[in-house]
Amino acid sequence: MPHLTARDGTRLHYSDWGAGRPVVLLGVAMADSRMWEFQAPFLAGNGLRCITYDRRGSGRSDVPWDGYDYDTLADDLADLLDHLDLRDAVLVGYAVGGGECVRYLSRHGTDRVSKLALVASTTPFLLNAPDNPDGLDPALLDQVEQAIRTDRAAWLDALTWPFFTGRPDPDPQGLPISGQLAGWLINLCLDTSPRAGTEVYRTLFTTDQRAETAAVTVPTLVIHGTADLGAPYALCGPRTAELIPDSRLLTYEGAAHGLFATHAERLNADLLAFVKE
Template identity: 65%
Template sequence: MPFVTAKDGTQLHYEDWGTGRPVILLCSATMNSRMWEFQAPYLTERGLRCILPDRRGFGRSDRPWDGYDYDTLADDLAALIDHLGLRDVTLVGYAMGGGEAVRYLSRHGSDRVACLALVCATTPYLLRAPDNPDGIDVAVLEQITAAMTADRPAYLAGIAAPFFGGPEATPDSLSLSPQLVDWVIQQALDGSLRASVEITRTLFTEDLRADVRGVDVPTVIIHGDSDPSAPLDLCAHRTASLIPDSRVVVYEGAAHGLFATHADRLNAELLEFATP
């Protein structure tokens, strides 16, 4: 299996499919590269080269105790891009993957990046603060991490319906099969608990507003208007207001799991955006 070595010696797994213009697909916070099962084959079959990394702590990558801050994750991404000698890259950041992408751009520059797609991204800043009064209270973060630590399978099962269907969704109301929902839950459970807790802490507490302001590549922001994990106004619209060369595509009635619930539409959007 292909691996790249991070600066601290962590072995990071990735898949590298196809030829053509490279697209790096950065997954949601506690997921791994398998979440792109609906997108990567579609894009590869249509002439793009898809690179799918497993974030440290998840999938087939090493599971170190530390390194779950955005600086380290951005440096992990830089190691992959350097290792493969990539240029003219389309970065696709899903949820927390959007934070990795913008921190990579602020930390390593855009010389190797052609454009950026932010899908359900948690940028620019989730946490409530004096200068971010509409953010999410820190108590919510503590409740999430406590629930993860106490009974991670129960916690993930409990948030699955809102993840895919929005705040009022129930398991019976979802259009997805129970097997697909279970498959996603198992991906999240496959990551280390330490990584899951620290990644969640990072996505809530790290302020990416300066990073987002510095994005200097064409950007599309794809977001559902019923996303309970990354609220549309707090995330997509504020991110767009900070990136001059950006546009927002809103999926009406959609929640956080667009990669599965709206796969056909998302695939077409990404193909059009990433194709020269």
């Protein structure tokens, strides 16, 4: 399996498929790059070079104790782009991956990157604050830490419905994808270490990225579902698009946080059109 060694010695697993303009996919907080089950083969099969990698602490990458802040995660992305000498790349940041991409641009510039797609991104700022009064209650982070510490398998299982439906409880009409697929995708998160999961959640939850989001200069596509509970639509999608001067917002009505699976065909088509336009 191909690996690169980041600047602090952490080995990161990556996949590099296809040929053409490079598209780099960064995923949700705890799943590794296998979450791109539908996007990576599609993009590589449509004339693009598709690169995915397992964030440190996840999947087939090393599991260091530290390094789950945005600066280090952005440096990991920079090391990947440098290792593969990517140019004219399109970054696709999903959930916390959006925050990583924004920090990469503010920290490393745009020499290697020409476009940005933010899908269900946690940008620009989730936490409740005096100037962000409708932000999320800080107690939610404590609940996540407690759940990971005590029984993260049960916690992840309970997240299945909100993640894929945007509703907290099981729906008599069922999931919008098969139970087998939902279960496999949720179980990928067990391949992220408890320490990495806790610290990545702390990073995405507490980091105010409003200023650096507003400083993004590359053309940006923002995709967000109105039923997203992980990165609430009103708090994230429209606000991210409003901050970035050269951006466009695509709203997926009724889509939850896991739209990469529930709305895979639509997302694939929108990403392909954005990369090739």
